[in-house]
Amino acid sequence: MLDAALAAFLQIATDPFAIGLCLIGVVIGTALGALPGISSTMSLAVLLPFSFGMSLEHAMVFLLAVFTASVYGGSVSAILINIPGTPGAIVTQMDGYPMGRKGRAGEALTYALLASTLGGLLGWCLLVVFAPLVARAALAFQSPEYAAITVFGLAMLAYASPGSTFLALIAGMIGLLLATVGLDTTTDVARFTFGTDGLQAGLGIIPAAVGIFGVAEVLKGLERGAQKLQPVTRIGRLLPPWREAAPLWPLGLRGSIIGAFVGAIPAAGSAIAVTVAYALEKRLSKTPDKFGTGCPEGVVAPESANNAGVGGALIPMITLGIPGDSMTAVLIGALLIHGLRPGPTMFAQHIDFVGIVYVALAFAIVATLVVGMLGNRLFARIVNAPRAVLLSGVTLLCVVGSFAVRNSFFDVIVMTGFGVLGYLMNRIGMPTAPVIFGLVLGPILEENVRRSMIIYNDWTVFLTRPISLTVLIIAVVALAYPLIQDAVRQRPSP
Amino acid sequence: MKETLRSRSLSLAITGVIIVAGVMFLWRNLASDPIVMQQWGRDPGPAFQPIVMLTLLGLSALGLAVTSAINALRTRGVVGLGNGIAAVAMPGAMVATLLIFVALVPRIGFLASALIFTAGWSALIARRDGEGGRGIALAVGGGVLVAYGIFTVFSTMIGVPL
Numbered sequence: 239m240l241d242a243a244l245a246a247f248l249q250i251a252t253d254p255f256a257i258g259l260c261l262i263g264v265v266i267g268t269a270l271g272a273l274p275g276i277s278s279t280m281s282l283a284v285l286l287p288f289s290f291g292m293s294l295e296h297a298m299v300f301l302l303a304v305f306t307a308s309v310y311g312g313s314v315s316a317i318l319i320n321i322p323g324t325p326g327a328i329v330t331q332m333d334g335y336p337m338g339r340k341g342r343a344g345e346a347l348t349y350a351l352l353a354s355t356l357g358g359l360l361g362w363c364l365l366v367v368f369a370p371l372v373a374r375a376a377l378a379f380q381s382p383e384y385a386a387i388t389v390f391g392l393a394m395l396a397y398a399s400p401g402s403t404f405l406a407l408i409a410g411m412i413g414l415l416l417a418t419v420g421l422d423t424t425t426d427v428a429r430f431t432f433g434t435d436g437l438q439a440g441l442g443i444i445p446a447a448v449g450i451f452g453v454a455e456v457l458k459g460l461e462r463g464a465q466k467l468q469p470v471t472r473i474g475r476l477l478p479p480w481r482e483a484a485p486l487w488p489l490g491l492r493g494s495i496i497g498a499f500v501g502a503i504p505a506a507g508s509a510i511a512v513t514v515a516y517a518l519e520k521r522l523s524k525t526p527d528k529f530g531t532g533c534p535e536g537v538v539a540p541e542s543a544n545n546a547g548v549g550g551a552l553i554p555m556i557t558l559g560i561p562g563d564s565m566t567a568v569l570i571g572a573l574l575i576h577g578l579r580p581g582p583t584m585f586a587q588h589i590d591f592v593g594i595v596y597v598a599l600a601f602a603i604v605a606t607l608v609v610g611m612l613g614n615r616l617f618a619r620i621v622n623a624p625r626a627v628l629l630s631g632v633t634l635l636c637v638v639g640s641f642a643v644r645n646s647f648f649d650v651i652v653m654t655g656f657g658v659l660g661y662l663m664n665r666i667g668m669p670t671a672p673v674i675f676g677l678v679l680g681p682i683l684e685e686n687v688r689r690s691m692i693i694y695n696d697w698t699v700f701l702t703r704p705i706s707l708t709v710l711i712i713a714v715v716a717l718a719y720p721l722i723q724d725a726v727r728q729r730p731s732p
Numbered sequence: 733m734k735e736t737l738r739s740r741s742l743s744l745a746i747t748g749v750i751i752v753a754g755v756m757f758l759w760r761n762l763a764s765d766p767i768v769m770q771q772w773g774r775d776p777g778p779a780f781q782p783i784v785m786l787t788l789l790g791l792s793a794l795g796l797a798v799t800s801a802i803n804a805l806r807t808r809g810v811v812g813l814g815n816g817i818a819a820v821a822m823p824g825a826m827v828a829t830l831l832i833f834v835a836l837v838p839r840i841g842f843l844a845s846a847l848i849f850t851a852g853w854s855a856l857i858a859r860r861d862g863e864g865g866r867g868i869a870l871a872v873g874g875g876v877l878v879a880y881g882i883f884t885v886f887s888t889m890i891g892v893p894l
Binding site: 287288290291404405407408411412414415418422424425427428429430432453456457458460461624625626627629630631633634635637638641642645647650651654657658661665666667668680683684687688691692695 | 792
């Protein structure tokens with residue numbers, strides 16, 4: 239592993255094009271993350287097509303740079319306009335925006351950047367240490383265990399999704415059902431194609447992700463009465479006083495540890511991590527009343543947890559082929575386009591690629607720090623970009639991005655369809671990410687359930703193998719608990 | 733508050749009914765295909781996952797429709813469309829123009845279609861946002877530049893046959 243990482247380091251460090259891609263990815267990722275209404279998943283989805291013409295290594299350098307930077311960029315809009323750019327920045331705004339209103343926006347941005355870097359590095363350490371261990375353990379898994387882990391991933395997603403678990407579960411089932419459209423890979427039999435050639439290859443993950451995360455957000459932004467912004471106009475000085483900043487590092491460390499471990503749970507996502515980190519620091523604080531009024535602790539804790547989740551989310555992606563969050567779901571789509579299916583065999587068969595991921599992520603974290611320190615004032619201006627150009631430009635990028643996957647306008651129609659689906663789901667409060675998770679996990683689930691049956695010819699095989707049984711029990715508990723809570727909560731008052 | 737709760741319950745009930753209708757349509761499509769439905773030995777076959785998902789989704793959606801309808805009936809309050817139709821007019825127009833865009837590309841080419849699309853939408857959004865003549869002109873100019881930039885990057889640099 240060390241040899242592969244060293245080789246990857248030399249490969250990237252001596253390749254000016256790779257370094258350039260990393261820097262461009264960081265600049266664009268931060269800028270897009272900072273724009274109101276453009277989430278980090280949307281940034282990754284619409285920028286993905288730029289990587290199609292690149293080698294796999296260059297594509298990973300670029301995409302991981304966008305991934306890391308856009309997560310940080312989400313805090314810029316949270317601090318300056320009170321709109322979180324990412325779900326993970328939802329807590330940052332609670333103290334970041336009040337800090338900005340007090341004339342300390344520059345300091346809040348620096349706190350967010352430093353905490354993001356600390357979190358990012360700790361998440362990276364977790365990835366480097368634990369990914370090989372998980373992959374080694376996963377090599378012992380057979381198809382029943384894979385099927386169980388896929389169910390676990392979906393259950394965790396439903397559990398962790400904002401709002402109703404039941405609605406998230408329905409959204410996941412829609413994704414799993416849509417994943418069956420097209421030719422069955424085992425028997426070559428067409429399903430739900432309605433005689434059209436375009437559906438034979440199935441519904442592409444990328445057009446679907448661009449539609450659900452990109453077009454749906456554009457449609458929401460076009461609604462009448464879209465939120466009027468009240469941006470912070472005075473940035474103030476960037477460097478916070480040393481006396482105030484120095485005591486905050488244990489807080490950042492705690493947030494990073496929470497973020498990294500929660501991020502590593504398949505589908506758990508950053509929203510849970512930042513909420514836990516914020517709540518913990520508020521409880522530990524001697525002055526909990528300061529939280530929510532614009533205190534640096536309220537920025538450092540969630541931001542460190544948010545970015546630590548990047549490394550954590552890559553662990554299930556690389557080792558099990560299961561997305562850690564919606565962004566890694568998009569990354570899996572990118573890898574599939576480059577002919578690589580992540581999973582436990584990655585460490586045995588594609589160790590060079592794993593090395594590239596390690597090094598590219600480390601470069602991205604450092605580059606985000608450097609670019610952020612140099613360009614925070616500039617990124618602060620981006621939140622005022624003209625909405626008209628932004629929305630029409632992003633829509634065109636969505637069109638081109640979907641077309642570029644297979645040079646097919648049928649994919650643009652698919653993208654539009656998913657955009658409408660995502661928009662309608664948003665309107666009724668149904669989470670959209672489970673649809674994409676379902677599309678990613680559907681083929682894995684089907685393949686492993688059917689393979690289990692072909693090999694063992696026994697439906698109870700999923701319950702008689704200890705790992706599979708344990709994982710399924712956790713999945714059932716994770717689903718049952720919030721469903722019961724939902725049912726109790728939804729009882730209407732007379 | 734009550735009105736919102738009742739409206740939301742009704743929306744969810746309608747969603748449940750739509751999903752159930754979709755499930756029934758897909759079920760019929762699947763069941764009418766003898767190749768998909770045949771026996772495949774020890775392999776549960778290509779119909780297995782669709783059948784499981786259609787069953788689970790159908791039952792869940794039915795549950796959603798029934799419980800939401802009951803919730804809507806139990807709660808009081810007026811349910812109206814409000815400014816619902818007006819609010820979704822622009823998103824609806826965007827979807828329509830996206831489909832027109834796809835139809836237009838084979839006739840006048842990608843670049844021309846993209847320029848018309850971005851210029852038109854930039855002007856429309858800027859006008860709706862209350863911009864004056866100068867603001868609209870700037871938005872149109874910005875939109876055209878962005879469209880040309882995207883075309884150049886993808887067509888020339890990445891080699892996408894637009």
